[in-house]
Amino acid sequence: MIFPSDHESIQDRRRQTAQEDMYPWEQKTTVPLKILLINPPATVAYGSFKAAAKAAASPQMPLGILYIAGVLRATGHYVEVIDCDIDGFDAFSIVDEIISRKPDIVGLTATTPIISSAFEIIHQVKQKTNIITWLGGYHITALPVQTMHQSMVDYGFYGEAEATVVELANLLAVSISDPDFEQLKVINGLLFRHQGEVIINPKRALIKDLDRIPFPARDLLRNEKYIWSVPQKGFVPVTAITTQRGCPFQCIFCGAQTMFPGMRYHSIARIIDELTYITKNLGIKHLHFQDDTLTINREKILEMVNAIKKNNIIFTWEGYTRANALDEELLIEMKKIGLNRLSFGVETGNEQILKAIKKGIPKEAYHTAYKLCSKHDIETRCSIIIGHPYETKKTVRETIEFACELECYQAYINIATPYPGSELLELARQGFGGIKLLTEDWAEYRRYGNSVMEMNDLTADDLVTLQKWAYRKFYLRPKIIWYNVRRAGLKAAVLNGVAFFQSVIR
Template sequence: MSTMRVSLINPAFSTIYGPYQYAARVGATPQMPLGLCYIAGAARRAGHEVQLIDAEAERYPREDDLIDEIARFRPDAVGFTATTPLIPEVADLTKKVKKRVPGALTVVGGVHVSSVLEGIYTDRYAPEADACVYGEGENTFVDLLAAHEKGEPFDGVPGLLFRRDGKVVKTRSADPPVLDDLALPARDLLKVDRYQWSIPGKGIQAVTSLVTMRGCPFHCAFCEVSKIFPMKVRYRSPDRVMDEIELIQRQFGIRHLMVQDDTLTLSRKHSLALAKKIEERGLDLTFEGYTRADLVDEELLVTLKEAGLVRLSFGVESGSDEILKAIRKGTTTEMYRKAYRLCKKIGIETRCSFMIGHPHETRETVKKTIAYVNSLEVYQAYVNVATPYPGTELFEMARQGVGGLKLLSTDWKEYRRYGNPVIEVNDLTAQDLKKLQRTAYLRFYLRPRIMAYNLRRAGWKAAFVNAVAFARSILASLLPRAKEAPAPAVGAAGGC
């Protein structure tokens, strides 16, 4: 098999934060496109030459500059990843690539494709893609390149969607890969120094993402992760994870890891095994991740802290136990209260995220949620408006009016969680939800103890940058959408 030249593109995404993009660019978790890094690693191991572009990190001033960069590489195949609000942009990019690089195979993958399946080609934002990949894409993409190179039909490639004779063809689902058999992510193809983050006790440092497992056994109504990963959870062996960490440290000198597992402590056995391996190999590192309140205990957290855990984020979602039941979260408000107290006792920094606009939400339950979050031992929070992404149970609930929900749009470019609700619920209009999101941010961050904490941990310089970005976002959220100006390109200075 001859070598193909393959371009893989992660489109810029900060605009999906709407008016809050200013704060997001300094305060949101650095999102290295780990999925594309895995695809790049698989393609390179198959003998192909790969270009990997993270348009968000590289800050192309114009979309045409990105197209120029792709064209200069002279690719035989170009692949894009897309979330739901980015599919309109990706559709436009595929059209431009077709014009600039005629003959190149164009491919689209990502969570949106896996959520809508055949709908990817019948939607108003249908990309001009020769094929779309659903599910886990490493093996599918490599098999697709092989079929294309040999001039074979795509029918025999599992995990594909494509058009033929005016109809959409969907091949059988690809078998989930054995995680230890996958090529390691090709981080070296990225500008890794662009991913900076403020680390507790360390200041702003270069970071990278890592996964130790795939899949999630839970059924939260708002989540679409099961559309990509099967419900059965698969784990990487601890030794394989340690090998990757050692490679990261040798290649890049990076000593802080953003663990992107959907639930860091899902398996107590796996978590403890990883901690033991870190100790055995004498690795000098810190790490952080996401988990649930019902999957932590003091012994586990103490062990993980000794291994390097410095920060945990919990998806609190609501301050109403009735709403937590309605969205199938499987946790209670008291669980989160205990989890945050435990983290404070042990000395692990915490974050939280929550949403407003759930089914059965009212103005009173939103007020209750804001008061509840402000009562927790947490010092940083992300406030989202519930967004019914396609493929989720929440989308069907909104279409059917469950819990007072009303779906206002199926225009995917409107599906932003910040400053742009696409639902109404009971006594809350879209404008009400937008205002309450702003109110929640102000009431959380303008408390003296929160301001003092973030100043102390971030330092004057970073605190000033964060404060300016926060103020710009709040002011932008007051403007009509037509007057929202895009945030200027900025350097990766790291966030709070």
């Protein structure tokens, strides 16, 4: 029997449990702040390849910062987003724009190649104003304390930050200039300063239910500016989407495990809702699936395909996957819902190096995957890296010859860079595979036109020279030239060609 007093206590406990199960963005703030989020300029990361990067006309939508905007807006804060490359700002001109908008808080995200741009923006903002500054992203997650010491940022976020930013924003809404120290200490995933000391709070647990995160706030960007060259469509507006977080693989050059360890998935219902919003509300008909390995869960992809067909959602799309995570039946089904391009991380054409970098895919699997895509008229891209452990001039040439053997018409050729958070950085420090690490000046950590390592018979200058040679070797083949002229049209091909020569001939 439940007496009234007992009933009240049970109800109270139920309410308390429900409250504890809520994510921070599921409760409205009573004091909204004006928060400006910035995606710093990224073209600096391309070095001497800047002209080619611009001509490629494939700006990446900053999905991470849009998730942050989404949770802050859901809480009731007023949020704006600036993508510097799209909106025409460099690390200096953006500061006047920030000041003119008079935000309470300006937040930035940064990977290692653009961390110097983020530092410059934060430095100028703090020199000229008393605006509170935030910094999140891969770099600060890998190097939390060092990044706080190297910059003038007020608050940093490491790891998955949606809940952390909302808890901090709500606390700052109460007292932005002098928040309670004891309350700051209990915000997991937060970095801040107290009496000159950097405080690193405990790591925040990963979000269990990805479906409860609001959609990325794509409407805060100029969506019409995100234009890609799309097979059979020409240049069209594109947006990005993710259906999962994490990657189960351990490639030594990648830091994905640092930010999102393990694997978590959105439900099919959530994916359908987001696809419907993108295609109907935003009117965007080509999507870039940014999952690290889209087809890692074969049954889930087939379930998604069936749901898209059932709901009659019409769009074209592309994504990344592994050569050994694709089969003909799956490819046919994905094409039925608009798949027209797949990208594979080939990385190297040398079997010893494939094992050393923990790629775990035999060369023959790449031939099979590319032939399948060619058979079903799916355009393909590949990502190549030169400068791995055990790399030599001979293995670089072997890799590029291998890429040219594949039925692939577009390639991204990178110089191996030991980013913080990757196993490669520690291996480079140890001299693994003949590597000599030349610097830990993060401003030099670009994978185009620069190398921070040398190995065996390869100097840093050799790697830059070979990168340019590799691009020429791959693209200046008659079948590739003709393919890209037919695909992009003569005018675009000429413009791309000029930019290409500016980048790889000089």
